[in-house]
Amino acid sequence: MKLLRFHLRYHPPGITLEYQQKGIVKNKDIDLLELNSNTNIKELAFRLYQKEPLITEEVREQLEQCLEVLKKRTEHEGPTGKRFYIYKTLMTHVLPLTNVAFDKTGNRCLSGSYDRTCKVWDVESGTDLQTLTGHQNVVYTVSFNFPACNRVLTGSFDKSARAEIHTYNGHTAEVIALQFDPNEGQRLITGSFDGTISIWDTRVDERVSVLRGHDGEISNVQFNWDSSLVGSSSLDGSAKLWDARQSSCLATVLDICFDWAGQRMATASSDCSARVYDVKSDFKELAVMKGHRGEVSKVCFSPAGGCLLTASADRSSRIWNTATGNCIQVI
Numbered sequence: 486m487k488l489l490r491f492h493l494r495y496h497p498p499g500i501t502l503e504y505q506q507k508g509i510v511k512n513k514d515i516d517l518l519e520l521n522s523n524t525n526i527k528e529l530a531f532r533l534y535q536k537e538p539l540i541t542e543e544v545r546e547q548l549e550q551c552l553e554v555l556k557k558r559t560e561h562e563g564p565t566g567k568r569f570y571i572y573k574t575l576m577t578h579v580l581p582l583t584n585v586a587f588d589k590t591g592n593r594c595l596s597g598s599y600d601r602t603c604k605v606w607d608v609e610s611g612t613d614l615q616t617l618t619g620h621q622n623v624v625y626t627v628s629f630n631f632p633a634c635n636r637v638l639t640g641s642f643d644k645s646a647r648a649e650i651h652t653y654n655g656h657t658a659e660v661i662a663l664q665f666d667p668n669e670g671q672r673l674i675t676g677s678f679d680g681t682i683s684i685w686d687t688r689v690d691e692r693v694s695v696l697r698g699h700d701g702e703i704s705n706v707q708f709n710w711d712s713s714l715v716g717s718s719s720l721d722g723s724a725k726l727w728d729a730r731q732s733s734c735l736a737t738v739l740d741i742c743f744d745w746a747g748q749r750m751a752t753a754s755s756d757c758s759a760r761v762y763d764v765k766s767d768f769k770e771l772a773v774m775k776g777h778r779g780e781v782s783k784v785c786f787s788p789a790g791g792c793l794l795t796a797s798a799d800r801s802s803r804i805w806n807t808a809t810g811n812c813i814q815v816i
Contacts, residue, residue, distance in 0.1 A: 488539045491551045496788035497710055497746040498555050500548075502539050513539070517552075518710075518746040521559055526552045559789055569804075569816060575611050577604060583625045588634040595637060597624035603639045619647060622659075630665035630673075638663055638673060646675045646685075653685055655692050662705045666712040672729075674715055676703030682717050684729065694732040698725055709747030714764070716741035716750060724752060726764065742783075744790035749807070751793055753781040759795045761807050772810035776803060 489510070492501040498520040502513045515533065530549045534540045540548060578598035586595045593614070594606040603617040603624050622642035630636040630648075640646045640660035646653040648665075658678035665687075666672040672693075675683045682696040682703060701721030708715055708729070718724040724741040725734050742751045743764075749771065750764045759774040759781050779798030786793055792813065793805045802816040 486539060488541070488544060491544075491548065493551055493555055495555065495558050497744075498559060498789070500551060500555070502537070504539050517555065518748060520552075520555055522556065524552075524556055526556060559791070568814065573608065573611055575606055577606075577613075578602065583623060584627050586627050586629060588629045589632055590634075593629075593634075595627040595629065597627040597639065599623045601641075603627050603637065605637065617647075619652075620645070625659065626662050628664050630670035631667045633670060636665070636670065638665060640675060644677070646673070648673065648687060651687075651690050653683075653690070653692070655683055656681070658702070661703060662707075664707055666708050667710060668712050672712065674706045674708065676706035676717060678702040680719070682706050682715065682727070684715075684732070696725075696727050696732055696734075698734050699723070705741060707741060707743060709743040709764075710745055711747055714743070714747065716743060718753075722755070726750070742785055744786040745788055746790065749786070749790060751784040751786060751807075753784045753795065755780040757781060757797070757799075759784050759793060759805070761793065761810075772805075772807055774803070774805045774810050774812070776812050777801070 486504050486506045489503045489505055492503060494501060498517045500515050504511055526549055530545055530552055534545055577596050578600045580599035583597045592608055594608050596604045601620050601624060604613055605615040607614055617637060620641040620643050624639050624641050626640040628638045636648055638648045640663045642659040644656050644658060646660050646663055656677035656679050660675050660677050662676040664674055671687055673685050673687060680699050680702060683692050684694040686693045699719035699721050701719045703717055703719050705718045713729055715727040715729045716724060718741050727734055748765045750762050752760045757777045757780060760770055761772040763769045763771055777797040777799050781795050781797050783796040784793060791807060793807050794802060796802045803812050804814045805812055
């Protein structure tokens with residue numbers, strides 16, 4: 486085997502080794518989820534050198550340079566000092582919108598609406614690329630299958646979820662949230678007003694598990710980065726963390742969003758605050774974001790996790806530093 490080159494992955498941090506084996510070019514991914522501003526690059530490079538046969542003494546210096554680039558991106562990631570502005574307004578549906586979602590590149594955007602359709606948009610030109618129809622009620626939630634982004638998943642008040650050419654039936658109330666697993670797209674999760682979360686296998690188009698435990702309607706569901714965990718929030722005022730493989734509840738917290746590395750979880754609350762927790766250890770509270778004058782309804786990490794975006798009933802959005810809990814910008 487011969488190493489050809491390193492490729493960098495910024496979000497979440499990692500490197501890809503491109504190598505040749507028997508005349509065939511292959512890739513091997515190495516996750517560096519622990520990489521942060523305090524990481525000793527020489528020590529990390531040495532550990533990778535010891536562990537990975539493709540990394541030889543001749544390329545260690547080049548590896549260190551690549552790791553330094555990743556570290557600097559982590560240190561300077563986020564919109565600190567950057568001001569956001571309205572880039573484009575899409576004149577979309579004839580009835581109110583319910584949800585939007587970007588693909589991996591940010592070039593396409595989905596929109597769901599009370600008009601029972603989902604539209605696919607070209608962000609740069611504002612062109613309506615396709616209108617997806619078939620639901621008998623409001624299309625409430627929309628999603629691409631990451632990382633391929635060649636399928637569209639829609640959830641509706643007609644109690645069904647559709648993945649491009651298949652309809653998933655099984656919930657007894659409105660489907661309010663959904664997501665493909667972010668790795669291979671072979672599983673998807675749906676959350677419903679019936680108080681349950683369903684896990685579906687897209688290869689056989691069947692439901693393989695039902696997560697029960699909430700006492701109220703589900704408001705959001707989400708896989709973490711490696712699809713080993715599922716986070717769910719509910720109108721019963723709680724959020725739960727589930728083992729996706731064992732279908733068991735690991736913990737109950739207050740409202741959810743994972744960072745891209747799957748190591749931290751942000752919670753939104755009716756007490757006007759957002760909080761960040763460490764989910765890989767003992768659910769230690771890392772930061773508290775206070776400043777909204779109304780309940781916080783949505784939370785979302787920036788790609789590398791340095792910032793947190795919150796949306797509130799006070800009609801504002803805020804960008805926060807996840808390390809300090811300080812507000813960076815009010816939108």
